[in-house]
Amino acid sequence: MGNPVVLQFDAFPGEEFRGEVSEIAQTVNPQSGTFDVEVQLNGKPPRLAAGMVAALEIQPRTEGADLVIPVDALIEADGETGAVFLIDDSLRAVRRPVRIKAITQQGILLKSGLKAGDRVATTGGAFLQQGSKVSIIE
Numbered sequence: 783m784g785n786p787v788v789l790q791f792d793a794f795p796g797e798e799f800r801g802e803v804s805e806i807a808q809t810v811n812p813q814s815g816t817f818d819v820e821v822q823l824n825g826k827p828p829r830l831a832a833g834m835v836a837a838l839e840i841q842p843r844t845e846g847a848d849l850v851i852p853v854d855a856l857i858e859a860d861g862e863t864g865a866v867f868l869i870d871d872s873l874r875a876v877r878r879p880v881r882i883k884a885i886t887q888q889g890i891l892l893k894s895g896l897k898a899g900d901r902v903a904t905t906g907g908a909f910l911q912q913g914s915k916v917s918i919i920e
Contacts, residue, residue: 786801788839850889850890863882
């Protein structure tokens with residue numbers, strides 16, 4: 783979510799509208815075989831009416847993209863805050879606070895707290911303590 787979108791309406795040839803993905807359906811649409819996507823337009827574009835159809839291009843976000851972790855990795859949560867155990871280079875558990883954006887079928891979507899490549903304990907987190915030695919099972 784939050785990916786930039788460029789829209790073009792047949793009713794307005796040559797005009798581009800911009801927005802961002804605000805919601806993605808959790809399941810595939812059985813009639814079309816696609817996922818429904820909602821887009822929040824930037825500002826209030828003039829002359830748009832309900833039922834208009836647009837061609838759109840969803841652009842990938844690379845910087846600041848949300849991370850998804852398995853539900854089992856979350857060791858505590860309270861609203862938008864939570865915690866996980868990272869596994870550091872010496873194979874020790876390090877408690878890390880995270881900010882939760884959403885809970886999806888794919889896992890926990892995070893706003894912040896982790897970066898791509900961080901190793902997170904996904905099994906046995908409830909039994910770990912700060913500095914616990916861990917074994918990685920692949």
